[in-house]
Amino acid sequence: MLIREIRLEDAENLLVLIKEVESTSTFMLMEPGERETTLEQQQKRIELLDKQKNSTIFVAEENGKFIGYLFVMGGSVKRTKHTAYLVIGILQEYRGKGIGRTLFDNAINWASKHNISRLELTVVTENESGVALYKKSGFDIEGTKRKSLIINDRSYDEYYMSKLL
Numbered sequence: 455m456l457i458r459e460i461r462l463e464d465a466e467n468l469l470v471l472i473k474e475v476e477s478t479s480t481f482m483l484m485e486p487g488e489r490e491t492t493l494e495q496q497q498k499r500i501e502l503l504d505k506q507k508n509s510t511i512f513v514a515e516e517n518g519k520f521i522g523y524l525f526v527m528g529g530s531v532k533r534t535k536h537t538a539y540l541v542i543g544i545l546q547e548y549r550g551k552g553i554g555r556t557l558f559d560n561a562i563n564w565a566s567k568h569n570i571s572r573l574e575l576t577v578v579t580e581n582e583s584g585v586a587l588y589k590k591s592g593f594d595i596e597g598t599k600r601k602s603l604i605i606n607d608r609s610y611d612e613y614y615m616s617k618l619l
Contacts, residue, residue, distance in 0.1 A: 455521075455553065457560045460511035462504070464520070465497040468513065471520040475543035480605065481578040482543065503527070508535055508568055512560050514544070514553050521548045524557040528570060537572040538565060550583065558591040566619050574616040578603065585613065593617045 460468060469491060477486040491499075503509040508528025514521050522544035529537045540561065544553050565573060576599065577584045593615040601609040 455556070456515045457512055457556055458515065459564075460500055460503075460513055460523075462497060462500055464513065465500055466493055467520045468500075468511070468523060469493060469496045471513075471523060471545070472543060475523075475545060478546040479543070481581045481584065481610075483541075483603075485605075506530075508538060508570055510561075510564060512557055512564075514548075514557055516548075521545045522553045522557055524561050526561050526565065526570075526573075528568075536570055537574060538570045540573055540575040542575075554587045555590060558587070562591070562617070562619065571619045572616060573619065574614070576602070576612040576614055578605075579611045579613055588615050591617065 512524045525541040599612040
């Protein structure tokens with residue numbers, strides 16, 4: 455398995471991966487089929503993130519196939535440039551195999567070299583494997599966003615988690 459930063463020519467593979475992850479995961483922000491991002495929009499997003507010194511995307515690749523991603527989206531104003539919001543997704547058949555932890559290790563190492571001292575994310579409180587991964591990676595629960603998502607007509611809470619570097 456290879457973990458690396460995204461390249462512009464990876465836009466289509468990343469878009470396919472994101473849509474596949476969303477179609478098989480209960481707890482992603484978007485529902486299956488809801489994402490309407492075009493290839494051109496995905497390319498522009500990669501170009502934009504590439505221009506920001508405090509943002510990147512990591513991909514996990516196995517035998518030429520993308521199997522996971524981790525977005526690192528840095529703050530856009532002076533007061534938040536030291537922070538980055540993280541979004542992770544891993545194909546269902548590869549979950550629980552250490553890929554998430556490896557993606558996080560790469561992102562944490564990258565962040566410490568790019569003047570980022572705070573990483574943050576949200577996770578559905580009932581996503582036990584996600585919460586466990588984030589805690590193993592050194593994230594702490596800061597609070598609860600009550601009824602922040604409605605999934606299949608049911609309200610879910612999210613934890614707000616962070617890691618200080």
